[in-house]
Amino acid sequence: MNKSDTPAASTRGPADHDVRDQIVAAAKEHFSHYGYEKTTVSDLAKVIGFSKAYIYKFFESKQAIGEMICGGCLGEIEADIRAAVNEADRPPEKLRRLFKAAVDSSLRLFFQDRKLYEIAASACIERWRPTLVYEQRIQELIREILQEGRQSGDFERKTPLDETVMAIYLVMRPFLNPLILQQSFDYAEVAPGQLSSLVLRSLSP
Known part of the structure; x- marks a missing residue:
């Protein structure tokens, strides 16, 4: 299965794949250090340097990022x-x-x-x-x-x-x-x- 075939998570908002990929990459690294359950969207926003509201333009929830x-x-x-x-x-x-x-x-x-x-x-x-x-x-x-x-x-x-x-x-x-x-x-x-x-x-x- 290629990346393009991977089932889409609950994404939303602008079709800016670079930003979406950046969020996913940062989330994966953060989850690796602190765990999925202990991480909040606010935590991810601070690490990436985006506002929480901006992340929600691309993903409806933390689970949606986890699904990706x-x-x-x-x-x-x-x-x-x-x-x-x-x-x-x-x-x-x-x-x-x-x-x-x-x-x-x-x-x-x-x-x-x-x-x-x-x-x-x-x-x-x-x-x-x-x-x-x-x-x-x-x-x-x-x-x-x-x-x-x-x-x-x-x-x-x-x-x-x-x-x-x-x-x-x-x-x-x-x-x-x-x-x-x-x-x-x-x-x-x-x-x-x-x-x-x-x-x-x-x-x-």
Whole structure:
């Protein structure tokens, strides 16, 4: 997912992308030091040198800024996943790479910065739009791999496709959701290989 494909947060006002990007960049740096929950729009205004009212011309709330940052992070994860999947030739290997890249990229982005992790946590708890779109796109990628595997004869065709997509997504979900991923950290190294092998056995024709 390119930046242009990232779901738009609740932006408003002038179509001045430079100013909007400046606000988001400053907010991301501030959140990294002080945390999302403890930061107010007034804090951001002081750091950036804008008035709070001016920031509200571009974003309707602090959450809207958080959504923009969250959408960018999830976009990076999806791009990593798709790049890994595209390196494989056959559907079974694509599915293995999907599992591994999803975990590796999520760990790298969400756990290298503990303060920014709070944004991801808030996004999941409150079901922000970028997280919903991300979940949908991962399911779409799973569907693409399954359809290709069914056409190539690598995967069985009897189970309804929608049911299979959702089942695989639910298997992956503990390692996609940052709240659950934190609790599953001890298994993150071995889980992708073990779970993808289990799923692939269930998909055998």
